[in-house]
Amino acid sequence: MNKRLLRVLSSSDIILEVLDARFPDLTRIPAIERYAKKKGKGLIFVLNKVDLVPKEYAENWKKLLQKEAPTVFVSTKKRWGTRILRKTIRGLTEKRPLYVGIVGYPNVGKSSLVNVLVGRHAAGVSPKPGFTRGEQLLKLSKGVYLVDTPGVVDSKDETLLLLVGGKDPSRAKHPELAAHVLLTNLHAMGELPFKDLEEYAQHKGFLMKGGEPDTRRAAIDLIRRFQRGEIGKSYEWMKELKV
Ligand SMILES: Nc1nc2c(ncn2[C@@H]2O[C@H](COP(=O)(O)OP(=O)(O)OP(=O)(O)O)[C@@H](O)[C@H]2O)c(=O)[nH]1
Ligand SMILES: [Mg+2]
Incomplete structure (x- = not known):
């Protein structure tokens, strides 16, 4: 504390x-x-x-x-x-x-x-x-x-903090993990058509210089939309995240 x-x-x-x-x-x-x-x-x-x-x-x-x-x-x-x-x-x-x-x-x-x-x-x-x-x-x-x-209260668990809206994803060290958990679950519930961050990045046109999907940018965008309540209608799946 x-x-x-x-x-x-x-x-x-x-x-x-x-x-x-x-x-x-x-x-x-x-x-x-x-x-x-x-x-x-x-x-x-x-x-x-x-x-x-x-x-x-x-x-x-x-x-x-x-x-x-x-x-x-x-x-x-x-x-x-x-x-x-x-x-x-x-x-x-x-x-x-x-x-x-x-x-x-x-x-x-x-x-x-x-x-x-x-x-x-x-x-x-x-x-x-x-x-x-x-x-x-x-x-x-x-x-x-x-x-x-x-x-x-600050949690040391960055992924959890990102998903419960307690941290700005652009300041996260590894937003990809939280975004991956989020995307996988929303996809499984049929709330998002994308099966991974690459697909989401491509859909959004988030590409790096060589044309590779920018997964960090995609992760930040996805988490931010979830934090704002724009995507994700149910939260039951989050119970599994409890340590
Ligand atoms: N939809 C909704 N948003 C809320 C509600 N209460 C607060 N918010 C939003 O949640 C965000 C955080 O609100 P704050 O009051 O700053 O939260 P805090 O706990 O003081 O945050 P820290 O000072 O960073 O610890 C803001 O964007 C608020 O607009 C609510 O009842 N409903
Ligand atoms: Mg405050």
Whole structure:
């Protein structure tokens, strides 16, 4: 765990673990959940980006996750679920002042969540001593404060990070592996006609000087389209990626 993450965790009574509703299990962070349990901190699963999945899919995940911690659907994009989330936070404990921290993988929507939760009340207040700039507390409601810098978890598994949208593919060392896994699965489900990256590169006209297919460029393009939700309608196959 990095320092910022530890700071967010240790200064919070309640931890909002933001998960991507498309692949909740792959964006869970066991180390954080263990920490929360050990320190007696409240944990809430926030399934963000529910606008990108069918209702039934989200409901199935909720049923499973709910057994471990309160689970709330959110779409910061559509502004769904924020009222229920506030209510869930308030209902978890009577403790006031109550400090709430947000953690999660890169790109799951932590900053967006801060913005929708705080909204126009966004004012940096610091009732807690020792908070420096950028680590102020934002008022959520009476006596409830949000630690304003989310804690980011970085996975060392680049392929997984690329597929769950936690890394910009153009900055990846080896985007081809993730793209290969993605393409193979989408092809098997009949969602893409191309059987390998070469074919995809050729189709896109991504060629190198000698006319060879540019598979790196093809991989970056394919992963980017998947991250944006332009391709890939089901995510069940991703369960296999869990280590
Ligand atoms: N479709 C959809 N996209 C969302 C939603 N919430 C956030 N996003 C998009 O997801 C991307 C990442 O959002 P951020 O709020 O920056 O995510 P973050 O977790 O703070 O990311 P890092 O700061 O990089 O760790 C942005 O492109 C958002 O527009 C949502 O509910 N639905
Ligand atoms: Mg952010």
